[in-house]
Amino acid sequence: MADKHYRALVCTHWGHWNELELQALQRPVLAPGQVRIRVRHAGIGFALSLFVAGTYQRRPPLPFTPGTEVAGEIMEVAPDVRQLRPDLRTGQRVIAALDWGALAQEAVALAHTVYALPDAVPLCAAAALPITYATSWSALQWAARLQAGESVLVHGASGGLGMAAVQIASHLGAQVIATASTEEKRSAALAHGAAHALPSDAVALPTAVKALCPAGGVQVVFDPVGGDLADASLRCMAPGGRLLAMGFASGRIPQFPANLLLVKNLGVLGFNYGRYIGWGLTDERAVHAPAVQALVGQITQAVASGAIAAPRTMHFPLPQWQQALDTTMSRRAVGKVILDF
Template identity: 45%
Template structure:
C-alpha cells in the first residue's frame, strides 16, 4: 500500500511517500480502508521524536482517520466489513490502510462525511473531556477559549455553547474571529490588536472567566491567570505557542484557581469505557445540530508537505486532512 513514511524522527521534512506491506487485523482490531486522515500538531512532534509516543522507525505517522471497514479480528462485534467508521490510532493514519483497536473505532452517522469525520475524534474528544470531565463546565458559566479558530479550539467553542456556557473566543485576526463567531462564540477577542486580559475583564464586568480552555500556552496562559475568576478552572491542553509556561503558585492560592492538565490520548489506555460514553454524547450533540465540523483544507496525500506547512504556519482554520 502507499503510505507516508518516517525513516528517522528528524522532522516532517524528511518524510517520504513509499510502499509498505498492508497491515492485518489481529484480535480486537479493525482493518480500515482510509478515506481521509486528520492532521494534528502532534504529528509534527512525533516525526521529530518529541511526542509522548515514539514508534520505532520506519513508521507511518497520523493519529486519526475515517474510512470503511475491510476486515475485523476475533472478538470484534460492534462493527463489520462495509461499515463507515472513524478511529484513533497510535500512528499509521497517513496511509491507504490502517489498523485500529476496536475500542478506538466508532461508527459514523450518515450525516458525517469522511473528511469531516477524519478530523473529529481527537479535537472533539479533547474538548469534551476537558470541559466535562476536567473543568466541570456548568450552564451559565463563562468559558474563555484560546486558539478558537484552530482544530481543538473551534470544537471547544461549539461544545461550550452546547453545554450552555457563555463563550468568549480569542483568535489571531478578524477572519479567524469571524469563524469562531459563526460556530457559536458570544464574544471574540483579536489577540493581535487587543489586550486579552483587559477585554475579558471588560466583557465580564471585572469578574473574569469561570473556565479557560488553553491549547496555546506561553503568554496567553499568563494573561489567562490574570483574567480568570475567583475559584476558576484553567485547563492546559497544549503549547502551540512553543513556550511551556511556568505557573506562579501565589496566583493560584490567592484566587483559589485550579490549573488542570489534560491529555486526552491517555484515556484510551486508562478509561476506554469513558471514551465510548463521550463519543455517544458527542453524537447526540451532532444529531441536534450543535456540532458542525469545519475542515479548511483537504489535500491529497501527495501534497503532504504543503499540508504540514499549512498546519504549522497557522494558515488553517478548523482541521487539515489528508486524502490517501
C-alpha cells in the first residue's frame, strides 16, 4: 500500500447530488474495530440524494463521501479485529454496510458490518446485498412475518429495493403482485419472480389486485414509494393485512385514515433496517450483529446456491458517476445501480 491516496466522490456542502466532487484523498489510519476495503463496486440508492442535501435523518459531518454499500477485498484490519472477527483476513472477498464512504476506491467499515462473500456470488452484483437485499428480507420476515402461501403487493418493483422484495417474497413462498411504471419494468419484475405485474395506476389498482386475490386482497404490501400508491394500497389489502412503509420515493409521505385501519384490522408497519446496523437513535450494531450476520449469511448462501438469482444491476464506471446517479434519481433504473472502481 505504497500509494497513500485514493479517489472518492466528496460532498463538501449540502446541496444537489450533481455538486459532488471527485477528489484524491489521503488514506486514514484505521481506528480500533475498523476494516479497510478495496472497493470494486458500490451501490447507489435514492436516499443518497437526501444524504447530500442534508435532509436525511442522519447528517454526516462535512466533508464526507456518500454511499453505504460496497463489495471488494479486505486491504487491512485494525489489530483488535483479529480477536473481534477472526474470520476476516487480508485479501478476502467481502461486502459491507457503511455509515457513509462507499463511493470511493477505498472504504473503511466497522468489523460488525463486514460480511464474507461466498466464491459463487459474483462480486459485480454483490454490492446490492448488504443493505438493499438485507432490508427487503428483514422487513418481510422480521416485521411483516410473511408466511408461505400469502400474497404480497410490491410497489416500485423494478428498483433495487423493490426487485429485491420481489425475489425474496417469491423465494419465501409468497405470490407476488408487482407494480411498475413501464412495460419494460413490469417484464423485469415478472422475470425475477412476480406472478403478476400491474401498472402503477393508483385509481385502477384496487380493482385489479382484488381480481387476482381470492382472499379479497393481499396480506402484505411492500411500499418504498408512498404517495398515491400508499393510499390505494389500503384498498388492496385483505382484512388483517400488513403494510410495510419502506420509503417515500414519490416525494409525498402518506397519511393513513385510522377508521379504515380499524374496520379492516390493518397494520401499518414502519421499518428502518438502519437501526440494526448502527443508524438508529443510538448505535446498536454490536447488539444486533449476530442476527444481522446470520441474515446476510442466509442471503449470500441463497444467491450462491441459485435459490435466488444474483441481483440485477446496471453498471457505470467511475468517470460516469453523474450518469449513474441521474439514472437512479430519475427512477429510470431497472435493478440496482452500481458504480465500478
